Amino acid sequence: MNTESDQNKLLQKFKNLRKEPQKQVDYLTNAINDIEENLIRNKESYKIQMQKIDQLFRANVNDLNEQINQLKNDLEIQSLHLKQIEKWLKATRGWILIRKYLYKQKYREWKMELLRTHYHIEDAYEAFNKTVFGNEANHPIWKVCTNSLATVQYPTSNNWINEQSWLHYRKQIIESQLSTKSKDEIKCIQHRLRSRKITQQILNHYPNRESHENNEDYVDEINESKQQDELTNYPYSINHPLHIHEQQLMNTFNQIKTVQYLNLIELNEKENDLHSLLTHIRNLKFDLDNEYTKYTQMSFNEIDKKKQQLINFSKVLDELEEEEAVEFNNLISKARKTNETRIVLKKELKYLRISQNINAMHRTCICSYEGCPVGLHIEAQGLWGTARLESKLLVVLLKTQVCTALGIREMWYFGLQCVDHKNRLTWPEADKKITTTQKIKDGPLHFDVKVKYYPEDPSNELIDETTRLYFYYDVTTVLLNNVMISIETAVLLASYQYLIRSEGNGPSTVRKPLNISKYLSANVREQYNLTDEEWEAKVMNCVSSHKNMSKDDAVKEYIRIAQDLEMFGVTFFKIKNEKKTDLWLGIDALGLNIYEYDNQLAPKVTFPWNEIQKLSYSRNKFFVKPVEASGKVLVFYTDSTHTSKLILNLSTGNHKLYAIRRQPDSIEVQQMKVKAKERQTIRDAEREKLRAEQEAREVMEKRLQDMQRLMQENEEAFARTQTVLEQYECKVNELNAQLEEEKSARKQLENLQYYLEEANRKLGLSIEERQRIAQERDEINAKINEQNQLLQEREEEKRQFEAELARVRAMHEAEMDHFSEQKQESDECELEAVNNVDEDLRQSKQDTDEDHATRLKLLRQDLSSVRNPNKMQAIDIHYEDIVSKGMDKYRTLRAIREGNTKKRVDQFESM
Structure with a gap:
């Protein structure tokens, strides 16, 4: 108290x-x-x-x-009107001069005035012949005047070289016309000829149109024309x-x-x-x-x-x-x-x-009870934490606490991986103490949180977002290091990975250069003659096609494409059959697969979990007993007891999950699915609303730009x-x-x-x-401001939501017991009988999505021209052979499942 x-x-x-x-x-x-x-x-x-x-x-x-x-x-x-009026004034005044001098028989003064003022007679004739003078245009003398003067030209010297020839020619033309004309008409024609001749002589002698009143030749010509020109006087009137x-x-x-x-x-x-x-x-x-x-x-x-x-x-x-x-x-x-x-x-x-604040895993807390405290180091996808816990703590309790701290609810897919005292990667058994997995004197115990059991259909079976995100992190590490992947699929997955790292929402206008080694494996890049900048251009070209894709959608698409890879979700072990032939044993969510030693892509023999009754081993000898009474026991050899133990551990866990998937969902899973569906509905509504707001904003911005x-x-x-x-x-x-x-x-x-x-x-x-x-x-600008404010609020909510998902939590301390590990030289496990569902109905995304298949085909054709065949490995050649035959992961599984268990065991032993 x-x-x-x-x-x-x-x-x-x-x-x-x-x-x-x-x-x-x-x-x-x-x-x-x-x-x-x-x-x-x-x-x-x-x-x-x-x-x-x-x-x-x-x-x-x-x-x-x-x-x-x-x-x-x-x-x-107004300027155009002024120019036109000036033109008309000039022509009008030219006609006034014509009336003033011509009708008073002052031919010489008229000619001199015309040459001095440069009035253009043709313009005057055309502008006022019909509109100004009226009936005067019918007067015989007026006709003579207009016909003779309207044809006045200002020729160059080249056109007037042979003056006498031209005059003679004109005279012949006029004389030929006199025979059909009346006396008045003949008189008018003669007058026109005389006027033309005089005009030509003046222009021929004085081509520059200068005044030559003192020139004797010019005066004589004018006097001669004056004597010949007897025209009727027309009185001049100001009205x-x-x-x-x-x-x-x-x-x-x-x-x-x-x-x-x-x-x-x-x-x-x-x-x-x-x-x-x-x-x-x-x-x-x-x-x-x-x-x-x-x-x-x-x-x-x-x-x-x-x-x-x-x-x-x-x-x-x-x-x-x-x-x-x-x-x-x-x-x-x-x-x-x-x-x-x-x-x-x-x-x-x-x-x-x-x-205490469990969100910061790097904080160290010292909370030890009675017993021996043990240093512990936990690492999960770049996040790590240290603590001192009780030495008697079980592995299953530690895994539960770590998954709870990380926010992983579907913890049955994950496990704690460590390196044992012989430097071998292992999955500690759930009922063992943590101190039995490693040597305490080597320092703090080190555990990695990784995916241990892969679902059959990860894109649909993974419910929680946090689980899906950690599953994606583990898959990216595996694809970069251990899994053979085609170049077109690698580039497409790299584009989704870029979206996830940039928090979704499509390509950004401002971005940093890519570290291409974190997106494409070295084995893929070595086979193609492309620089890092060219690889980056290929990846960003694919990113541009994922417009307005969120981070969660990008994670789903990444997992959905990755699960169709031949080596996805398969854990490989080296084994030998009775003939001592080197083979590969692959353990996945559907069963046990046997591969040839030089080909890990296409299995040759498979044993589904529903056909296996019992698994056991004795040292390095492993036994697989089938469900069929007449079936033959499958026997193969591993390289050590430790490997046999790992095979049994992984097989038991995968078989258990295989059976659970074929049973009604538990209450916890049902609740998780309901909540996930509600969250997805809310996100879809928000995404649709955000898309509509973005479109409205684009429209408003376009109007503003206009x-x-x-x-x-x-x-x-x-x-x-x-x-x-x-x-x-x-x-x-x-x-x-x-x-x-x-x-x-x-x-x-x-x-x-x-x-x-x-x-x-x-x-x-x-x-x-x-x-x-x-x-x-003003109304349009107000709408634009309102839409911008709503969009900023939505973006802020989204960033907070993503930050909350990325936040991790520290580990809890718990009580631990300590006792020595007892080595097992043999073990067995009786498997629960389950009814198999029809896996034959499953198809790859490439078969169900034509756009996806077309995108992969175009990428493959684009990159085939820069591939270096000399750097292709044996597994790449096997993959090209599979593609040429039109096979894939699911078609291969359907093909090798034909026949009974005994036939497949015999096939295995004959390999």
């Missing part, structure tokens, strides 16, 4: 001592969490404000760009349609110039507005960034301060825990002196042992607009001088005012449209 009261006082004492530091630790932890939450909220608020600024900026910039583009288009159209049309063109020209000038002014104002908007947005972002940075820095400083205080209080708690452990150790030493307090002490020690692309295009268009505006500034300076000379600008301003009012009304409508578009954009 005194001991119990002392323990209570000690517990109460340290509880009080830890109360205040723990309170401070909790307070600091909450404070840190609050600051971090405030940081997250501030970050989200910062993002929202930046998004609002961007939205405002985009809306206003788009509106201004649209207005600028509209003004630019208007300016281009002629030509002059009226010229005035209308000038008025239109001035109006367009005025509108163009005002458009340029408005364009300059819009450009200034856009520049001011950019400056304002830039200042807003700068102020917001400064405020966010300042708040973030202050928060981080506060977090660092709180963390330092938290570390100090944690040290205080650690010191109190160490002091508490020392006090309890002293209390334990007192309790050992009396038998009355021993039971109470065990209860307290058990409480302390359970309360909007950003449009924004960039608008910015580029704005830059081009600035360049165009600089070009227009030069034109504006020229137009300003002309606009100042126009007296009718004031009248046009009234019309322009009406135009501006109409434009403002349209601009008001565009602002409403812009607000509607901005509202829709």
Whole structure:
């Protein structure tokens, strides 16, 4: 009672001592969490404000760009109109000169004016022959004028070399036409001939169209033409349609110039507005960034301060825990002196042992009772732990505690493997003490947690995720070292292994180079002329086809493909038959298989478990008694008694599991399956939801990218607009001088005012449209943020779940007994009779999955060209032979099971 009261006082004492530091630790932890939450909220608020600024900026910039583009288009159209009007003015004024000089019989002045002003007669004729002059085009003299002058050419010297020949030719043509013409028509034709001749002579003598009024030859020619040219005088009038049309063109020209000038002014104002908007947005972002940075820095400083205080209080708690452990150790030493307090002490020690953190296997705990404490080292797939336990502890109890600490519920598949005192790998018997397996003087006892019994169909029989994960770890080690595997299957399994190591979810955009030796065995890589980088490319090409695959699904697919390998799940032993022929004995979940010594892929004889009644051995001689009464006992020889003992041990365990699988599931297994099914349903729903969210996020991100692309295009268009505006500034300076000379600008301003009012009304409508578009954009961005937040929460939950699965637990200490191992020279085991199920229905994944078969075929064809046949081993040649015959693991088993047991025993003895 005194001991119990002392323990209570000690517990109460340290509880009080830890109360205040723990309170401070909790307070600091909450404070840190609050600051971090405030940081997250501030970050989200910062993002929202930046998004609002961007939205405002985009809306206003788009509106201004649209207005600028509209003004630019208007300016281009107005420039085209001005050019056309100038062309028309030029042609009109040319016809006015024609009327002014030709109809007043001033042929010489008309010709000189034409050559001086360079007006193009053909353009004038084409533009105004039918639309301006009306009935004047039917006048005989007008026809002579137009027909003669519209054909005026500006030839080069090459076309006028033989002038007399050309004139003679033209004269003949006209004279030939005179016979069919009237007198008036003949007169007109003669006049046209004279005009053409004079024009040709002028152009021939003066090809550069310069004024030669002082040239005597030129004057003589003109006088001669004047004497010959007697045309009817047509009075010149200022009210002629030509002059009226010229005035209308000038008025239109001035109006367009005025509108163009005002458009340029408005364009300059819009450009200034856009520049001011950019400056304002830039200042807003700068102020917001400064405020966010300042708040973030202050928060981080506060977090660092709180963390330092938290570390100090944690040290205080650690010191109190160490002091508490020392006090309890002293209390334990007192309790050992009396038998009355021993039971109470065990209860307290058990409480302390359970309360320790079993998740860290590397922690060392010293909890020894009476008896001899023994050092122990446990290793499981890179995780290890040490402890000192009682020497009388049984192997089965140690295995139970280790599997419980690791979270393995289906512990019947696993066992503890060790190296005995003769440096031989062995599986200790469950009912033996741990000290009988190894020599204590060699140091702490070393055990490895490995798969001892393989299921018939691991992909469907393994229920718990933790069991499946440790099973995968063991299988990867075996495939890299001991199992023959084809190259296409090796590359495909390496791709799933990469997914599992990268926590699933398909290929990552950022990855580290692969250590290819951890994914492909040296035997496989030596047969192909590929570098590590090329192997990595092959593996990553397969990884790209596993899009959105989770880690658990990758583990299942890895095991499902691996279980179809010929050597998967088979434990081999060297044996000899009565003829002393070297053979291999393979033990798996279905029975005993006999292999030729140079071929471990295809068994020659098999004995299913349901056909075996009894197993026994005497030293190195092993007996297999069949169920059939007329059957013959199978006898073979091993290399030692230890090997015979291992064969019996593995055969007994595999037969037991074989029988259990053909019985109704136990309550524990049923509960595990129900829970596994529920977890799978939840994961499938979450995966489907996550997939839908990812698709929605991709859609939103695509829309956002499109909007950003449009924004960039608008910015580029704005830059081009600035360049165009600089070009227009030069034109504006020229137009300003002309606009100042126009007296009718004031009248046009009234019309322009009406135009501006109409434009403002349209601009008001565009602002409403812009607000509607901005509202829709805000809704889309809100949906994107919501989807991103949901996706981050799902990803965080998934990471926590994976971390919880990967967490391992330490070993419990238990009481152990110690006694010497008694060697057995012989043993036997009567096997329970079971009814066999129809294994013939089983098929490989390659037969049931066409996509998988196609993927393997393509990989095989791709790598066959780089294979080096000289480096192929005997087992590779056997595998190629099996593939060429269209056989696989299950077809081979069906073929060798034909016949009765006696026939197969005779076949074995004749090998």
